[in-house]
Each structure stands twice: as structure tokens, then as C-alpha cells.
Amino acid sequence: LDVLDAIRTRPQPPAVILVTGHGNESLVASALRRGADDYLAKDSALTELLPQILERVRRGRELRKALAEAEQDLVRAERLAAVGEMTVTLHHEINNPLMAAFADVELLLSDPGARPEALKQGLEDIRQALRRIRDIVQRIGELREIRSKDYLRGVRMVDLERKDYEVSLLQRGTALLHLPDEDLVRIVSLLLRGAGFQVERCQSVTDLQASASRIGVTAVVIAGGASTPGAHPLGGFVAQDDREYLLVALVAGDGTAATAAGADHVVPLPFDPGTFTAEIVRRLSPA
Known part of the structure; x- marks a missing residue:
């Protein structure tokens, strides 16, 4: 176990399979907790x-590597989209008062002998335009969650007028997750939230089984297709015949067993993040 600890401290540790001749369950459990990928007993x-x-x-x-790359791509795409929407917002919200202020300045400079009343009005218009720009910058600085709206066809901008930032633009219900891999949980949660789902993670199949019948649950996402002989194809989860949720199984390998056990939609691993939620949303949409 000390060797295992030393290996796991390396920047890119190799996979570790523990081969033991003792069959000691506590030793195996300790090794798995410390980062061993699997174990085998020395037998026939x-x-x-x-x-x-x-x-x-x-x-x-390979799956963890693909998920990490997909997550980086998603984060990069979201950042680029956010930058684009903010650019449109600044151009739209700030450009108008800025141009008005420039116009007033040009008028004042072109008429040095303007009457005091006209001079005063021009300066007041400039002050109002600058105040509007100040207020826009302040609202941007106070944003805690970015919501966007249509600006032109195919172009979106940040919505600075919304006050109900806690309310999602799309409400597709609650998606329950029971997945063993932390990277997989993170990327699936990110994708589902982006599609309008509220996401909850269940720590055990028992919790998942109890929570799936709640009102508002529209999707259950589990790891299926276990390759261990005798293992349940849906990790022990039993789908209700009268269920109102979509049962999604993420499967590494053949998904036939998961489908036979009740999965409505089987997603092969690794999956394409760009299309992951499209079929889920389509199946949940009214015909």
C-alpha cells in the first residue's frame, strides 16, 4: 500500500491493478480507496x-481522458460564447449613449459662441449619457449569473434588465444521476444544466430508487452495461413500469442488456458532448 501511495502522488500516475494471494477484503477495500483501479486474487x-x-x-x-478533453472544449466554447454576447451587449447598450455624447460635444465645439442656455443643455445631455454608461457598467459588475436574449436573428446578447436570475429560461424538470466516475458526473451535470435540467446526484442505488418516483423527475441517468459476470445491467436499479421519467444508461460496450433491463435511451461511452442532450430532450418533448 505504501508503494501505491507513492505511485498515486506522481503527476500522471499509471493504472494500478492489485494482485493479492490473501483475498483479504479489508486490504482490497483499502487499496481501492487509495486509488487502485482494480484487483485480482491469485487463483486459477x-x-x-x-x-x-x-x-x-x-x-x-480512455474515457476519463475523453471526458477531460470534452470538458475543456465545453468550457472554452462557453467562454467564447459569453465573450461574444458581452461584446454585442456593450456595443448595443453603451454605443448609443456614447454616440449621443459625442454628437453633443461636436455641436458645442462647432459653435463656440453658443448661448449659455444651449451650452448648459448640451452639457446636461452629455452628463445624462455618461450616467447611463456608468449605470450599464455597474449592472454588468453586479451580474452573478449571465442570461442572454435575442438581439438580432442568430445573435444573442446579455440581458441586463432581468431581475429573476435564479429562474431558468428552460424548465425541463429534474435529472437524477447515479454515476461512479467523478469526471463523468461533472461533464454530464454540465451538459444537462445547459439543456435546462435541474441536476441532483444520488449516492446509492437505494437513494436513486426512492427519488425517481418524486414529482418533477423527468430523467434518470445511470451507468449501465457492467462487464462483471453476474452484475445487473443497470447497476441494480429497477425501472418502474409506470414511470414518467426517461431512463438513460451510459454504457461502455454493448447496450443490449441495458435496453432489455428497461433503459429508454442507451448512450455509448465515450459520447459526443455536442449531441448528448439532443436525443434526451427530443424524447422528453411532446409529440
């Missing part, structure tokens, strides 16, 4: 199971 099945375990670990590492 070792030579048969080792290739399967190696392939499962390899697929897991």
Missing part, C-alpha cells in the same frame, strides 16, 4: 480474468 482464474481487467482499466482511462 487469474490468467483468464487478467486480460478482461486490463481492457476494462484501459477503457476507463
Whole structure:
């Protein structure tokens, strides 16, 4: 275990499969908690199971790598979109009072002998325009959540007038997650929230089973297609026949067993983040 700890401290640690001849459950549990990817007992099945375990670990590492890259792409795309919307907003909101102030300045400079009343009115108009710009900048600085609205066809801008930032523009209900991988949870949650779902994570199948029947739950996302012999294809989750939610199984490999167990929609791993929520939303939309 000390060797395992040392390995896990490396910047890019390799996968670790514990092979033990003791079959000590506490030792295995401790190794898994410290970051071991899997374990095997030294018995007659070792030579048969080792290739399967190696392939499962390899697929897991590739999946985590793909998820990390997808998350970076999503964050980058969201940042670029936010920059674009803010640029449109600044151009629209600030450009108008700024141009008005410039026009007043040009008028005053072009007529040095203007009457005091006209001079005073021009300066007052400039002050009002600058105050409007100040207020816009202040509202932008107070934003805690960015909501956008249509500006022109195909162009969106930040909505500075909204006060109900806590209310989502889309309400697609609650999506429950029960996924073992933290990276997978993070990327799926990000995608579902972006599609208008409220996302809750269930720590156990028992919690998921109890929460799935709640009013407002429209989607349940679980890890399916376990490759371990005898394992339940939906991780032990039993879908209700009269359910009102969409059951989505994320499957590494063949999804036939997950579909037979009741999954409404099977998503192969690794998936394309750009299309992940499209089919879920389509299936939930009224015909």
C-alpha cells in the first residue's frame, strides 16, 4: 500500500491493478480507496480474468481522458460564447449613449459662441449619457449569473434588465444521476444544466430508487452495461413500469442488456458532448 501511495502522488500516475494471494477484503477495500483501479486474487482464474481487467482499466482511462478533453472544449466554447454576447451587449447598450455624447460635444465645439442656455443643455445631455454608461457598467459588475436574449436573428446578447436570475429560461424538470466516475458526473451535470435540467446526484442505488418516483423527475441517468459476470445491467436499479421519467444508461460496450433491463435511451461511452442532450430532450418533448 505504501508503494501505491507513492505511485498515486506522481503527476500522471499509471493504472494500478492489485494482485493479492490473501483475498483479504479489508486490504482490497483499502487499496481501492487509495486509488487502485482494480484487483485480482491469485487463483486459477487469474490468467483468464487478467486480460478482461486490463481492457476494462484501459477503457476507463480512455474515457476519463475523453471526458477531460470534452470538458475543456465545453468550457472554452462557453467562454467564447459569453465573450461574444458581452461584446454585442456593450456595443448595443453603451454605443448609443456614447454616440449621443459625442454628437453633443461636436455641436458645442462647432459653435463656440453658443448661448449659455444651449451650452448648459448640451452639457446636461452629455452628463445624462455618461450616467447611463456608468449605470450599464455597474449592472454588468453586479451580474452573478449571465442570461442572454435575442438581439438580432442568430445573435444573442446579455440581458441586463432581468431581475429573476435564479429562474431558468428552460424548465425541463429534474435529472437524477447515479454515476461512479467523478469526471463523468461533472461533464454530464454540465451538459444537462445547459439543456435546462435541474441536476441532483444520488449516492446509492437505494437513494436513486426512492427519488425517481418524486414529482418533477423527468430523467434518470445511470451507468449501465457492467462487464462483471453476474452484475445487473443497470447497476441494480429497477425501472418502474409506470414511470414518467426517461431512463438513460451510459454504457461502455454493448447496450443490449441495458435496453432489455428497461433503459429508454442507451448512450455509448465515450459520447459526443455536442449531441448528448439532443436525443434526451427530443424524447422528453411532446409529440
